[in-house]
Amino acid sequence: xxxxxxxxxxxxxxxxxxxxxxxxxxxxxxxxxxxxxxxxxxxxxxxxxxxxxxxxxxxxxxxxxxxxxxxxxxxxxxxxxxxxxxxxxxxxxxxxxxxxxxxxxxxxxxxxxxxxxxxxxxxxxxxxxxxxxxxxxxxxxxxxxxxxxxxxxxxxxxxxxxxxxxxxxxxxxxxxxxxxxxxxxxxxxxxxxxxxxxxxxxxxxxxxxxxxxxxxxxxxxxxxxxxxxxxxxxxxxxxxxxxxxxxxxxxxxxxxxxxxxxxxxxxxxxxxxxxxxxxxxx
Amino acid sequence: xxxxxxxxxxxxxxxxxxxxxxxxxxxxxxxxxxxxxxxxxxxxxxxxxxxxxxxxxxxxxxxxxxxxxxxxxxxxxxxxxxxxxxxxxxxxxxxxxxxxxxxxxxxxxxxxxxxxxxxxxxxxxxxxxxxxxxxxxxxxxxxxxxxxxxxxxxxxxxxxxxxxxxxxxxxxxxxxxxxxxxxxxxxxxxxxxxxxxxxxxxxxxxxxxxxxxxxxxxxxxxxxxxxxxxxxxxxxxxxxxxxxxxxxxxxxxxxxxxxxxxxxxxxxxxxxxxxxxxxxxx
Numbered sequence: 298x299x300x301x302x303x304x305x306x307x308x309x310x311x312x313x314x315x316x317x318x319x320x321x322x323x324x325x326x327x328x329x330x331x332x333x334x335x336x337x338x339x340x341x342x343x344x345x346x347x348x349x350x351x352x353x354x355x356x357x358x359x360x361x362x363x364x365x366x367x368x369x370x371x372x373x374x375x376x377x378x379x380x381x382x383x384x385x386x387x388x389x390x391x392x393x394x395x396x397x398x399x400x401x402x403x404x405x406x407x408x409x410x411x412x413x414x415x416x417x418x419x420x421x422x423x424x425x426x427x428x429x430x431x432x433x434x435x436x437x438x439x440x441x442x443x444x445x446x447x448x449x450x451x452x453x454x455x456x457x458x459x460x461x462x463x464x465x466x467x468x469x470x471x472x473x474x475x476x477x478x479x480x481x482x483x484x485x486x487x488x489x490x491x492x493x494x495x496x497x498x499x500x501x502x503x504x505x506x507x508x509x510x511x512x513x514x515x516x517x518x519x520x521x522x523x524x525x526x527x528x529x530x531x532x533x534x535x536x537x538x539x540x541x542x543x544x545x546x547x548x549x550x551x552x553x554x555x556x557x558x559x560x561x562x563x564x565x566x567x568x569x570x571x572x573x574x575x576x577x578x579x
Numbered sequence: 580x581x582x583x584x585x586x587x588x589x590x591x592x593x594x595x596x597x598x599x600x601x602x603x604x605x606x607x608x609x610x611x612x613x614x615x616x617x618x619x620x621x622x623x624x625x626x627x628x629x630x631x632x633x634x635x636x637x638x639x640x641x642x643x644x645x646x647x648x649x650x651x652x653x654x655x656x657x658x659x660x661x662x663x664x665x666x667x668x669x670x671x672x673x674x675x676x677x678x679x680x681x682x683x684x685x686x687x688x689x690x691x692x693x694x695x696x697x698x699x700x701x702x703x704x705x706x707x708x709x710x711x712x713x714x715x716x717x718x719x720x721x722x723x724x725x726x727x728x729x730x731x732x733x734x735x736x737x738x739x740x741x742x743x744x745x746x747x748x749x750x751x752x753x754x755x756x757x758x759x760x761x762x763x764x765x766x767x768x769x770x771x772x773x774x775x776x777x778x779x780x781x782x783x784x785x786x787x788x789x790x791x792x793x794x795x796x797x798x799x800x801x802x803x804x805x806x807x808x809x810x811x812x813x814x815x816x817x818x819x820x821x822x823x824x825x826x827x828x829x830x831x832x833x834x835x836x837x838x839x840x841x842x843x844x845x846x847x848x849x850x851x852x853x854x855x856x857x858x859x860x861x
Contacts, residue, residue, distance in 0.1 A: 299583040299765050365802040372802060380716040389750070429750070433715040433803035434662040435723070436796050437733045437753030439760075451719045454768050468671070468711070468768050471719030478721075479761035482780060483581050486736050486750050498764060514718050520647040520654060520806040521715035528810035536853040568850045571818040 299497035303483035303490040310491070312344030317413035320492055326420035329499025331448055332410070333480030336399055336428040337390060338491040339406045339444075345398040352386060352396060359384040359398060363547045365524025372524065377403065378513040379443060381430040390488045399428065403444025408506050411446040423448035423502040426509075427477035429486075433521060440481035442473035442509055449473070449501045450511040471512060472501055530554075533569055537562035581779040585765035585772040592773070594626030599695040602774055608702035611781025613730055614692070615762030618681055618710040619672060620773040621688045621726075627680040634668060634678060641666040641680060645829045647806025654806065659685065660795040661725060663712040672770045681710065685726025690788050693728040705730035705784040708791075709759035711768075715803060722763035724755035724791055731755070731783045732793040753794060754783055812836075815851055819844035 304323045310316060316338065324332070340346075347355050360373040364380055373384050377399065385399040400406045403426040411424040426444030431437070442450065454468040480493035516522060523531055527547060534540045539561045549557055555573050559566040586605045592598060598620065606614070622628075629637050642655040646662055655666050659681065667681040682688045685708040693706045708726030713719070724732065736750040762775035798804060805813055809829060816822045821843045831839055837855050841848040 299761075301581040301583070301761075367802060429752075432753075434796055434801060435753065435756070435794050437751045437756070437794065439753050439757050441717070469719045470711075470763065470768060471714075471717065471721050472764060474717070474719070475721050475760035475764050478757035479581075479583075479764060481752065482754060482757050482761060486752060512717050512719065514716055519716060520649060520808070521803045523807045523810075524802040525805045525810040525813075526802070528805075528807040529814040531807075532811040532814075532854050535857065536850065565850065568818065568847065572814050575817065 299479075299495065301479055301483045301493050301495050303480070303485075303493040305489055307338075307489070307491055310338040310341040312341065312346070314342055316342040317410050317417070320410070321414070321417065324492065324494055326414050326418050326422050326494075327496070328421045329496070329502050330420065330422040331425065331476060331495040331498060331502060332414075332422055333425045333427050333440075333477055333484075333493045333495065334407075334410065335484060335491040336385075336403060336426050336443060337387060337397060339400045339403065339426055340387075340397045343400055343406070345400060346391070347386075347396050347398060349388075349394050349396055355386060355396070355398060356384045359386065363527070363544065364522070365527050366547055367524075367526070375399070377443060378510065379428070379430065379441075381428075385428065389486075399443065400426065404446065404506070404508050404510075405444075407444035407446035411506070421447075421502070425473055425477055425480075427480060429481070439474075440477040442477045442512060445473055445509040445512075446506045447503050448476065448507065449503055450507060450509060452501070473509070473512060476501070529572060530558075533558060533572060537565055537569070581761075581777065583761055583765045583775055583777050585762070585767075585775040587771055589620075589771070589773055592620040592623040594623065594628070596624055598624040599692050599699070602692070603696070603699065606774065606776055608696050608700050608704050608776075609778070610703045611778070611784050612702070612704045613707065613758060613777040613780060613784060614696075614704055615707045615709050615722075615759055615766075615775045615777065616689075616692065617766060617773040618667075618685060618708050618725060619669060619679060621682045621685065621708055622669075622679045625682055625688070627682060628673070628677050629668075629680060631670075631676050631678055637668060637678070637680060638666045641668065645809070645826065646804070647809050648829055649806075649808070657681065659725060660792065661710070661712065661723075663710075667710065671768075681725065682708065686728065686788070686790050686792075687726075689726035689728035693788070703729075703784070707755055707759055707762075709762060711763070721756075722759040724759045724794060727755055727791040727793075728788045729785055730758065730789065731785055732789060732791060734783070755791070755794060758783070811854060812840075815840060815854060819847055819851070 306323045365372040387397045407424040424446045425442045427440045428443045429438045450473040452470045452472045483493045484490045588605045647654040669679045689706040706728045707724045709722040710725045732755040734752045734754045765775045766772045
């Protein structure tokens with residue numbers, strides 16, 4: 298039996314406050330518990346606020362590259378390796394006029410909470426830092442693990458067999474993400490419940506801290522490293538020796554995009570127009 | 580408090596067997612319970628077995644189109660709208676030499692179980708059919724809802740506000756997928772526990788059956804409808820009037836691909852070679 302509990306009673310978290318202490322006011326940790334802490338309260342405790350007017354600058358600093366853009370929706374690769382909209386910059390459950398960035402190093406934040414719980418109570422728990430993210434192909438968002446300390450990120454069945462003797466070779470379960478999604482069902486999005494405690498899965502709690510990096514697909518194995526539109530733009534820029542213009546050109550559409558790309562490769566105007574001038578909607 | 584329990588004691592499910600009856604042998608349903616049933620046992624009860632030698636033919640019948648391919652790994656859009664590897668054809672926990680297809684209509688399967696539970700016990704539960712799937716950008720797999728009956732697929736916070744009065748406008752939580760991931764943590768992948776019961780979330784159980792189609796992103800809103808490599812191939816085929824050759828050409832790589840595409844558009848050989856001849860690895 299697994300239980301998930303997201304207690305109320307945690308007050309507003311402010312920069313510099315003792316987050317672990319606040320969580321310990323409402324939670325009694327036991328060996329093998331998994332705490333799933335919403336990234337928002339970690340960011341608040343770490344003072345990761347910015348002014349709303351700095352949003353565009355922050356987005357550039359927090360992003361490695363634009364993965365896809367349509368209209369005002371931009372999917373980026375975050376400096377932490379996460380692929381998501383809006384560079385993780387959040388305005389919900391924050392004072393009007395202020396925005397919140399993701400924690401600087403969520404694995405380090407998770408390790409700190411884990412170590413402080415062990416130090417103050419003796420309990421050996423696992424800690425996940427969760428964030429909410431959309432996905433390719435499916436509607437809606439789910440919570441994912443962006444920080445890991447003492448929880449198995451991926452439960453690999455490679456080398457195990459089923460009762461029929463078949464290899465379970467392709468099965469590597471992203472249990473850290475499933476744990477964050479499960480915790481979200483208890484925490485909900487309305488605020489006031491920034492942590493959930495999951496009991497009954499002590500087998501997933503590890504001695505080593507581990508890392509959320511295990512959950513990120515390496516670039517060379519990523520078939521969806523660029524959106525459909527951006528993959529075509531990128532290929533054209535490679536073929537015409539203009540790769541350094543991607544960041545600028547990915548912001549353009551339609552005739553404006555075609556004109557800007559052909560300006561840098563006038564001899565190739567015909568086929569560039571045929572390729573980029575009639576992009577499908579989807 | 581949410582609880583998740585995945586009982587043992589369910590025997591091997593065979594074609595034509597009374598799946599609901601088998602589940603009721605080990606479960607006592609209560610109003611508001613959510614049952615998450617692994618698609619594999621639904622497929623077994625529905626007799627969705629094929630012979631291993633029919634794998635390629637089945638893959639074509641079960642797939643709408645190839646979304647991406649690298650080497651022997653093919654991501655397809657399944658006829659149910661799911662985007663995943665191997666067209667949902669499964670060999671684990673199946674007799675050697677046999678393979679299992681996804682249920683014919685998982686929403687109908689979920690509705691049948693829900694109705695039979697109500698009829699035989701009077702309990703009003705929600706039912707999800709789950710399947711395991713990889714994702715873009717992240718390693719590992721998670722369980723997702725491919726069949727829905729009486730469970731909210733998406734919990735929309737559109738129109739609600741947080742305690743600071745900010746709109747929660749971009750928040751639509753894919754709770755059905757989070758429920759399936761949570762259930763997977765209790766069921767595990769080793770077999771023998773094909774159903775999990777989730778209690779404490781009766782607020783997500785609905786009067787209407789609903790549909791898993793709400794979890795599928797419409798094509799026009801999907802930025803990742805094709806893999807990076809396939810997006811470029813598709814654009815070239817559109818620009819040269821060869822879109823009908825996509826299914827054939829997506830199977831080719833390198834010089835062989837360039838030769839096949841230019842054979843259909845010899846005047847465009849120069850730029851096609853520049854575009855397709857030097858594709859990046861990732």
